[in-house]
Amino acid sequence: MLFIDCQVFDEADMLLCGSFQNQVIRLINMFRHDEKLLSWTSQSTADNASEVDLETLPQDALEQDEESPNDASQDDDEEIESLSEEEELEEGNEDGVSVQKKGWRRVLKPYDRSKQYIFVAATLPANGKRTAGAVLKRMFPDARWVNGNYLHRHNPRxxxxxxxxxxxxxxxxxxxxxxxxxxxxxxxxxxxxxxxxxxxxxxxxxxxxxxxxxxxxxxxxxxxxxxxxxxxxxxxxxxxxxxxxxxxxxxxxxxxxxxxxxxxxxxxxxxxxxxxxxxxxxxxxxxxxxxxxxxxxxxxxxxxxxxxxxxxxxxxxxxxxxxxxxxxxxxxxxxxxxxxx
Structure with missing residues (x-):
């Protein structure tokens, strides 16, 4: 089995917004699947992951740990952006299954990452919860951000x-x-x-x-x-x-x-x-x-x-x-x- 330890996403702002967003996040979740299994099965002490039988856990349940934004059919942008992080967790998705998803997240969230993800973009808007920058900050809260001096600024040349x-x-x-x-x-x-x-x-x-x-x-x-x-x-x-x-x-x-x-x-x-x-x-x-x-x-x-x-x-x-x-x-x-x- 070929193990991929580094994935690079070019034009990340386009891939993580609009009609591409759900498909790309699903792809990232697929890459993370073996990361989770490797991490959880290697744990020697009983912690959050010990509450779950990983062998019988369905793929969908594993993916629920990650970002799963709703489709593009959303209300006005300002209403979405006005929600706080706490309100977002309470609200869940449009099907009203937030309680179950919060439960999975409490149990499955911790795991050791064994892959590197590199996202490259000339622009990376972060205003609003559905923008590419905001999505990346939620998915990779410990990520290292590297940018040039003129990101989103006037080029003096x-x-x-x-x-x-x-x-x-x-x-x-x-x-x-x-x-x-x-x-x-x-x-x-x-x-x-x-x-x-x-x-x-x-x-x-x-x-x-x-x-x-x-x-x-x-x-x-x-x-x-x-x-x-x-x-x-x-x-x-x-x-x-x-x-x-x-x-x-x-x-x-x-x-x-x-x-x-x-x-x-x-x-x-x-x-x-x-x-x-x-x-x-x-x-x-x-x-x-x-x-x-x-x-x-x-x-x-x-x-x-x-x-x-x-x-x-x-x-x-x-x-x-x-x-x-x-x-x-x-x-x-x-x-x-x-x-x-």
């Missing part, structure tokens, strides 16, 4: 440009930003020019690409509707030849293209977390970069929160804690009007 646009000015502002970026990059360096242009939806990516092509600017299209082979080919070409890379947030995580000097938000990000991942594509490994953000009136509140945090030298976490209704409103209203041009 980035030059930020902010432009509030309207339906009438949006297209011209985009074309000017792309052309200006290309001209400045080619004049300042002998290296190839690389610019990433972000839009929020597949439809917006296609619309932006068509506008740029009509303006005589060739570009790549990168989104989920392209096959894995097509996306891999585009990444290789962009890495080698440079150019304009129009994409959704599918390219904001887990894609390492060196020497990207310019990131343009044709659509402003729908959350501060997505914003940080987008701008993190440039200014990497000690280099400098430029970020041009186009935003509309519907994005103004989020932009103000991000800029205020940067101005005060504080983490952008202050912009994380937005009501679900606010986020949904942004998602609906911030779809780029390029499609109608």
């Amino acid at each position: 980035l030059e930020r440009k902010w432009f509030e646009v309207t339906v009438d000015s949006q297209v011209d502002a985009l074309i000017e930003a792309v052309k200006h970026g290309v001209e400045s990059e080619t004049s300042d360096s002998n290296d190839v020019s690389r610019t990433m242009v972000f839009a929020n939806t597949v439809e917006a990516v296609e619309a932006v690409a068509k506008i740029l092509e009509r303006a005589g600017i060739e570009c790549y299209r990168y989104h989920k509707d392209a096959s894995l082979e097509e996306r891999a080919g585009m990444l290789d070409d962009f890495r080698e030849k440079g150019g304009i890379f129009v994409c959704t947030d599918a390219a904001a995580r887990g894609v390492d293209i060196p020497n990207i000097s310019h990131v343009i938000q044709a659509d402003f990000a729908t959350s501060a977390v997505d914003f940080l991942h987008r701008v993190g594509r440039t200014g990497r490994a000690g280099q400098h970069g430029v970020v041009t953000s186009l935003y509309t009136e519907s994005n103004r509140d989020l932009v103000s929160a991000i800029r205020e945090a940067e101005k005060l030298g504080r983490p952008v976490e202050t912009a994380f804690s937005r009501k679900r209704g606010f986020r949904n409103k942004l998602k609906k209203r911030s779809k780029l009007q390029f499609a109608s041009q």
